[in-house]
Amino acid sequence: MKTIVSPSLLAADFTNLQADIDMINRSEADWLHCDVMDGVFVPNISFGFPVLEAVKRICTKPLDVHFMIVKPERYITRTAKLGAMMMNVHYEACTHLNRTIHEIHEEGMKAGVTLNPSTPVCMLEDCIQDVDIVLLMSVNPGFGGQKFIENTYAKIGRLRKLIKDSGSQALIEVDGGVNAETAPKLKRAGVDVLVSGSYVFKAEEPEQVIKTLSSPLPPFLSL
Numbered sequence: 001m002k003t004i005v006s007p008s009l010l011a012a013d014f015t016n017l018q019a020d021i022d023m024i025n026r027s028e029a030d031w032l033h034c035d036v037m038d039g040v041f042v043p044n045i046s047f048g049f050p051v052l053e054a055v056k057r058i059c060t061k062p063l064d065v066h067f068m069i070v071k072p073e074r075y076i077t078r079t080a081k082l083g084a085m086m087m088n089v090h091y092e093a094c095t096h097l098n099r100t101i102h103e104i105h106e107e108g109m110k111a112g113v114t115l116n117p118s119t120p121v122c123m124l125e126d127c128i129q130d131v132d133i134v135l136l137m138s139v140n141p142g143f144g145g146q147k148f149i150e151n152t153y154a155k156i157g158r159l160r161k162l163i164k165d166s167g168s169q170a171l172i173e174v175d176g177g178v179n180a181e182t183a184p185k186l187k188r189a190g191v192d193v194l195v196s197g198s199y200v201f202k203a204e205e206p207e208q209v210i211k212t213l214s215s216p217l218p219p220f221l222s223l
């Protein structure tokens with residue numbers, strides 16, 4: 001089965017976003033992952049609504065928006081208005097996660113819940129049936145180009161079990177350090193969606209990289 005690929009805009013060339021988004025539009029990428037950072041929840045500031053709105057005007061792929069901000073519920077309506085397909089909020093940033101998930105759905109978007117590397121998947125036991133996607137951070141959020149945290153493979157297994165046992169339909173998305181070495185192992189571990197920033201946008205042939213990320217593993221590697 002093909003893997004959903006969501007290249008991360010954070011690694012694009014901000015002096016020529018049009019060229020990089022043209023590449024995404026031509027490519028086999030399924031979604032475009034947009035990292036919004038506030039300098040409080042994470043120690044970095046990326047971009048906000050003016051950039052998201054401009055990107056939405058020229059990008060033909062659905063936007064998968066990853067909010068690394070405190071109290072993301074303040075921006076649900078605005079995110080829906082810009083036309084995002086999915087709003088990903090951090091478990092660690094939401095005091096009333098149940099309400100936030102329902103508000104995201106009421107605004108017509110898919111609801112994603114993101115876990116930092118140190119947050120265990122069992123924290124999702126009481127909301128897994130309500131979410132469309134769980135985004136596992138495989139780096140500490142805030143920066144692109146970091147080293148993949150190996151414990152993510154085992155975490156995917158624990159999350160897969162939680163999803164199965166609860167009868168949830170949630171997809172498993174992994175973000176951070178996804179490249180030629182980690183992607184096949186993530187596929188074998190059962191990931192549904194791969195986010196990849198530097199590996200895609202710094203590649204000589206980014207469209208080919210996206211195609212390879214989305215391809216199923218050869219049968220002898222899927223064992």
Ligand SMILES: O=C(CO)[C@H](O)[C@H](O)COP(=O)(O)O
Nearest residue numbers: 141142144145176177197198
């Ligand atoms: O959420 C993120 C960082 O907080 C980015 O989506 C992620 O880091 C992607 O970058 P790379 O593939 O270069 O690791």
Ligand SMILES: [Co+2]
Nearest residue numbers: 008035066175
């Ligand atoms: Co991200």
